[in-house]
Amino acid sequence: MTDQQLLWLLQLSDSNFPSGAFSHSFGFETYMYNEQICDAKTFREALVVYIQTQLTYTDGLACRIAYEQLEANSMEGLQRLNETLFALCLAKETREGTRMIGERLWKLCRHIYSVDELDEIVQTKQSIHPAIVFAAVGRKIEASKRTTVLTYLFTAVQTMVQNAVRGIPLGQTDGQKLLVMVQPYLIHAASIIEALDEEELGTAAVGLEIAQMQHERLPVRLFMS
Amino acid sequence: MSWTGRLQCTASFRNGRTVILDSYNEGALKLMRPVYLDPAHPTLYLVHVGGGYVDGDRYEINMKLEPHARLMMTTQAATKVYKTPHAPVWQYTQFSLGDESVLEYFPDPLIAYEQARFIQETVVYITNRSTFMYGEIITPGWAESGQLFRYDWIRSKLKVYQDEVLVLFDHLYLDSRQHLTSMLQLGGYTHVGSFVALSPFITKEVLEQFNQFMEEMPQEVRCGFSAAAVPGFSVRILAYETSVIEAIFQRVQQFIRQQCGEKAPVCWRKY
Numbered sequence: 001m002t003d004q005q006l007l008w009l010l011q012l013s014d015s016n017f018p019s020g021a022f023s024h025s026f027g028f029e030t031y032m033y034n035e036q037i038c039d040a041k042t043f044r045e046a047l048v049v050y051i052q053t054q055l056t057y058t059d060g061l062a063c064r065i066a067y068e069q070l071e072a073n074s075m076e077g078l079q080r081l082n083e084t085l086f087a088l089c090l091a092k093e094t095r096e097g098t099r100m101i102g103e104r105l106w107k108l109c110r111h112i113y114s115v116d117e118l119d120e121i122v123q124t125k126q127s128i129h130p131a132i133v134f135a136a137v138g139r140k141i142e143a144s145k146r147t148t149v150l151t152y153l154f155t156a157v158q159t160m161v162q163n164a165v166r167g168i169p170l171g172q173t174d175g176q177k178l179l180v181m182v183q184p185y186l187i188h189a190a191s192i193i194e195a196l197d198e199e200e201l202g203t204a205a206v207g208l209e210i211a212q213m214q215h216e217r218l219p220v221r222l223f224m225s
Numbered sequence: 226m227s228w229t230g231r232l233q234c235t236a237s238f239r240n241g242r243t244v245i246l247d248s249y250n251e252g253a254l255k256l257m258r259p260v261y262l263d264p265a266h267p268t269l270y271l272v273h274v275g276g277g278y279v280d281g282d283r284y285e286i287n288m289k290l291e292p293h294a295r296l297m298m299t300t301q302a303a304t305k306v307y308k309t310p311h312a313p314v315w316q317y318t319q320f321s322l323g324d325e326s327v328l329e330y331f332p333d334p335l336i337a338y339e340q341a342r343f344i345q346e347t348v349v350y351i352t353n354r355s356t357f358m359y360g361e362i363i364t365p366g367w368a369e370s371g372q373l374f375r376y377d378w379i380r381s382k383l384k385v386y387q388d389e390v391l392v393l394f395d396h397l398y399l400d401s402r403q404h405l406t407s408m409l410q411l412g413g414y415t416h417v418g419s420f421v422a423l424s425p426f427i428t429k430e431v432l433e434q435f436n437q438f439m440e441e442m443p444q445e446v447r448c449g450f451s452a453a454a455v456p457g458f459s460v461r462i463l464a465y466e467t468s469v470i471e472a473i474f475q476r477v478q479q480f481i482r483q484q485c486g487e488k489a490p491v492c493w494r495k496y
Contacts, residue, residue: 031408036408045407046407046408046409049404049407049409049410050409052403052404053410054409057398080391083391084391084394086454087384087385087392087393087454088394088395090451090459091449092451092452093451200398202394202396203380203397203398204395204396204398205407205409206399206410206417206463207407207408207409207411207412207447207463208409210447210448210461210463211449212449212451213450213451213461214449216451
């Protein structure tokens with residue numbers, strides 16, 4: 001990796017990068033509300049399963065497939081992937097949240113990294129999944145597929161940890177310790193994703209999906225999803 | 226390709242009632258003679274003539290509803306998947322719904338026994354003027370050891386295309402070897418119920434009524450529901466027994482039927 005690439009990736013994965021992801025808990029707030037996630041231990045357990053399910057089979061695999069389709073210059077494939085990723089969100093808030101994050105990420109990356117490969121999809125579909133934007137940036141700065149996917153996984157986990165620090169709440173040190181703890185899980189997930197069949201895309205974590213649906217009706221909410 | 230069971234038919238709307246045409250079957254899948262619980266629209270009972278699904282079985286169901294056709298479909302008994310030492314059981318189902326047609330599909334539960342592997346893919350084509358209702362229940366079968374979740378895995382995909390666009394994709398994968406008891410997955414529950422209803426009748430106002438309707442829920446379940454990207458919604462339920470999920474499904478089905486102008490409650494008359 002070149003110095004330039006490293007700096008690009010550091011900027012993209014910064015928890016202050018204004019994609020809007022910090023406003024979304026993707027269902028975790030429901031568990032916090034029900035006190036099933038209430039401290040570092042319970043959050044850690046949930047986070048590991050989150051990495052092994054949602055992040056591996058949906059976000060991570062989507063990022064890999066998008067990267068491959070960008071390599072092959074398959075706009076049709078990207079369109080189909082984008083459509084599939086939104087169809088997979090059964091919870092409305094998660095669908096809307098993903099759409100908002102995708103749009104902000106796309107606008108930012110269009111300016112910063114001059115990513116313009118996705119304009120056609122955004123214009124016809126009005127929405128773009130963040131995993132696809134991330135893959136496009138990875139391609140643009142010529143980061144490898146694995147590095148792009150791993151950076152995406154880390155970015156997603158980092159947002160979840162920051163949200164847990166605010167939402168549960170946890171200490172900042174606990175949050176940083178968690179980010180170290182998840183490292184082997186993220187590396188393992190990156191390897192699994194490399195070998196997954198595209199047919200495995202989008203397998204849901206059933207309980208999490210229910211939590212995402214229930215979030216709409218929580219009486220007190222810190223997050224938009 | 227050889228099939229363990231195959232079934233196809235077309236439902237057509239003629240002179241004010243729905244009739245079944247071109248019914249064809251081979252192997253272990255059969256349709257019973259249509260029953261007219263409603264004088265104008267048939268109810269179809271799907272029958273598996275063997276005792277259950279075994280190693281390497283392959284099934285295909287293909288049903289077409291012409292414009293204005295309306296039918297209900299269920300199974301005669303639970304779908305049992307036994308152990309699959311060599312190849313998983315595979316079932317592919319396709320429904321095509323014409324304008325203003327209505328399909329209500331509520332199969333009996335899927336019971337996966339020890340060492341069962343099962344893949345099902347259900348693909349549905351709807352238009353923005355057709356109504357599709359589907360409820361599915363997945364349960365773990367009894368195992369000699371008394372332990373739950375002795376099945377290996379179940380993969381269930383439901384893809385709904387509206388006018389060629391994929392609008393809903395429900396992809397369930399339950400793998401007994403992978404954190405199935407985590408609260409992000411079944412969280413101690415054993416039975417999974419999934420309900421999808423897509424219909425132009427499910428307007429914003431109907432959704433609001435539905436929110437209130439769903440407030441009363443039995444204590445012993447975990448249940449979520451949310452609006453779909455097109456008019457309609459999906460419901461997901463975790464429970465300890467089939468009957469609780471079936472009762473919720475029936476209430477939801479009844480709610481939607483009322484929105485569609487059908488007042489009569491459904492009685493499948495199975496037992």
